[in-house]
Amino acid sequence: MTPEFYYMISDSLANLSHGEQDLLVKFCRELPPWGTVVNLGAGNGCSAAAILSSRPDLTLFSVDAQKESHPLGSLDGEMVSLKRCGLVPTDRLHQIHHNSQDWHLPDNIKADIVFVDACHDEIAVRADFANWVPQLKAGGVLMFHDWETTGGFLLDLVKDLPLIALERLIRVFRV
Numbered sequence: 001m002t003p004e005f006y007y008m009i010s011d012s013l014a015n016l017s018h019g020e021q022d023l024l025v026k027f028c029r030e031l032p033p034w035g036t037v038v039n040l041g042a043g044n045g046c047s048a049a050a051i052l053s054s055r056p057d058l059t060l061f062s063v064d065a066q067k068e069s070h071p072l073g074s075l076d077g078e079m080v081s082l083k084r085c086g087l088v089p090t091d092r093l094h095q096i097h098h099n100s101q102d103w104h105l106p107d108n109i110k111a112d113i114v115f116v117d118a119c120h121d122e123i124a125v126r127a128d129f130a131n132w133v134p135q136l137k138a139g140g141v142l143m144f145h146d147w148e149t150t151g152g153f154l155l156d157l158v159k160d161l162p163l164i165a166l167e168r169l170i171r172v173f174r175v
Contacts, residue, residue, distance in 0.1 A: 021046060024047060145170050
């Protein structure tokens with residue numbers, strides 16, 4: 001899929017910039033075969049479209065507490081966008097209607113990438129960090145979107161993790 005195809009979601013909904021989508025695609029393409037990506041916060045499908053279009057072998061778990069349509073995004077909104085892009089139906093997408101702070105991957109699966117873009121308040125982000133860092137593979141990638149909107153508390157959370165990339169509102173760390 002060409003970038004212009006998944007850019008149409010970001011152009012119409014303004015959730016992720018083209019550069020942010022490109023960064024997400026870049027890290028997905030660098031994963032070993034049959035990688036697993038977790039997307040916390042379905043939004044309106046910008047991140048899921050970038051992930052699913054990056055490679056045909058990736059599995060995506062998209063976790064959101066909001067199922068029905070909502071201005072800030074939802075699993076239903078994500079699905080509408082993915083259908084517009086021709087990325088569903090697929091057995092590579094697992095939409096999880098659950099709170100991201102306490103949902104766990106099946107026991108035999110660890111994530112290669114966790115993209116954090118769910119609730120942005122301090123308590124929620126700290127809980128996502130505590131829940132998802134242990135679910136990443138060694139050397140996995142932890143990506144935070146809307147970095148600047150969360151305040152300085154994120155600096156404390158990631159102080160021991162190497163920053164490996166940044167683009168606009170995304171910061172990427174190696175775990």
